[in-house]
Amino acid sequence: MAVDRRSVKIVVAGGFGAGKTTLVGSVSEIPPLTTEELLTQASVGIDDVTGVESKTQTTVALDFGRITISPNVVLYLFGTPGQDRFWFMWDELAQGAVGAIVLLDTRRLESSFPAIDYFERREIPFVAAVNQFNGTCAYTEEEIRSALELNADVPLVWCDARDRASSKLALIGLVRHAMSRLPVSA
Amino acid sequence: MAYDVWDGDEADAGRLVPWYVLVNGRTTPKASDLDLATQVYALPVDTRRLEPEFLEIVRQCANWMSIAEIGAYLHLPLTIVKVMVDVLLEQGYLGVGTPAQEKIVDKRLLEMVLAGLQRELDVRD
Numbered sequence: 001m002a003v004d005r006r007s008v009k010i011v012v013a014g015g016f017g018a019g020k021t022t023l024v025g026s027v028s029e030i031p032p033l034t035t036e037e038l039l040t041q042a043s044v045g046i047d048d049v050t051g052v053e054s055k056t057q058t059t060v061a062l063d064f065g066r067i068t069i070s071p072n073v074v075l076y077l078f079g080t081p082g083q084d085r086f087w088f089m090w091d092e093l094a095q096g097a098v099g100a101i102v103l104l105d106t107r108r109l110e111s112s113f114p115a116i117d118y119f120e121r122r123e124i125p126f127v128a129a130v131n132q133f134n135g136t137c138a139y140t141e142e143e144i145r146s147a148l149e150l151n152a153d154v155p156l157v158w159c160d161a162r163d164r165a166s167s168k169l170a171l172i173g174l175v176r177h178a179m180s181r182l183p184v185s186a
Numbered sequence: 187m188a189y190d191v192w193d194g195d196e197a198d199a200g201r202l203v204p205w206y207v208l209v210n211g212r213t214t215p216k217a218s219d220l221d222l223a224t225q226v227y228a229l230p231v232d233t234r235r236l237e238p239e240f241l242e243i244v245r246q247c248a249n250w251m252s253i254a255e256i257g258a259y260l261h262l263p264l265t266i267v268k269v270m271v272d273v274l275l276e277q278g279y280l281g282v283g284t285p286a287q288e289k290i291v292d293k294r295l296l297e298m299v300l301a302g303l304q305r306e307l308d309v310r311d
Contacts, residue, residue: 005250005283007223008299033258035222038265059263062222064254069302073295076223076252092222098296168307175300182293 006073010171011093013080013119014103015111019131019161020079021063023103026164027171028065028077035062037089060086062093077171080115090118099125099178101170103161106130106137109147116148125178127155129170133162208239208270215272222254222264225283226271233279243270244279 012020025032039058063079078093080086094100102115112128119126128150130137139147141156150156155177159170228247236244246256257267274280 005225005227006295007221007225007252007283008295009223033255035254035257036261036263038263062254062264064258066252066255067302067306069299073298073302074225074250074252075299075302076254078222078254096221098299165307168303172300172303172307175296175303179293179296179300182296 004072008069008073008075009093009097010075010077010174011080011090011097011100011124012077012103013090013100013112013115013126014131015105015108015115017108018103018105018112019133020103022133023101023131023159023161023167023170024063024065024077024079026162027067027167029067030065032063032065032079035064036060037062039086060089062089087118094119094122094124097124099127099174101174102126102128104128104130104144104148106139106144109144112148116150120151125174125181127157127170127174127177129157129159129173131161132158133160208237209266209273212269212273213265215268216276220253220268220272220282222257222268223252225250225252226256226275226280227251227283229279229281231279236279240270240274240279243267243274247280250283 012023014020021032036059039060060081062081065077067075067077069075080093081089100115100119102112102119104112116126116128118124128144128148130144137144137158144150145156155173157170157173160166226247227250228244233241233244242260243256246259253264253267253271256262256271257264260267262270271280275282
């Protein structure tokens with residue numbers, strides 16, 4: 001019994017400490033929630049549990065928030081799990097998502113490589129968002145683009161993840177970008 | 187729900203009934219399009235036969251609620267919520283919205299999202 005009630009997903013990715021949870025929290029209409037997933041067998045051999053052999057079950061925490069778009073449509077924002085290796089969670093987050101915001105911390109640009117690579121490979125629309133939580137950024141757009149080897153069609157936006165309006169503009173940038181990539185007939 | 191309650195010695199974080207008993211050994215939802223953003227709501231039916239764990243979920247869904255939210259509010263792992271919601275859908279306790287896991291090629295939906303985000307900016311900032 002399916003009813004016309006739609007969920008829309010946006011993924012918020014980026015390296016550790018790039019401000020994913022901060023961004024989710026600043027735009028969400030509810031305080032960000034955390035849900036957990038049990039680590040599956042898929043991680044055996046990848047998950048280094050040396051020294052913690054007694055730990056048989058690992059959980060992956062997932063922060064998310066929501067924005068009610070209309071009486072029938074709710075937008076969910078999911079922050080990717082802190083560790084990039086939990087790819088099985090990324091797949092579920094990204095499937096059917098509008099796209100992703102990859103938050104950049106200009107002190108550690110390389111920490112956003114895995115996220116950029118992930119969305120590029122799967123042809124999932126994303127915008128790169130420079131999180132300016134430390135005041136102004138010392139680099140130019142050109143410098144950042146070339147450091148990340150960003151495709152010319154990937155929008156680069158500047159935002160302050162702590163600021164609701166600024167974060168929301170990044171979301172708007174992503175939705176616009178996703179629309180521009182739709183087939184003309186759709 | 188007519189599952190027998192087995193109060194064995196399973197020390198599953200202090201639980202009396204292990205999860206796999208509750209969900210009848212089911213490990214993945216039969217409705218494979220159940221996604222963590224899929225929303226469900228409680229249908230107005232008699233819930234007296236439900237096990238407490240299932241009843242908790244139904245009570246949580248008085249308003250539309252996503253799988254992820256149920257997991258967060260009830261402190262349940264997502265896999266467990268998915269399977270339990272799947273059972274509740276099958277038995278007619280919950281209704282389900284359009285799954286989020288369809289590939290988005292829906293221009294009107296994106297326009298709606300865009301308008302929603304912009305409207306909120308204008309109103310509150």
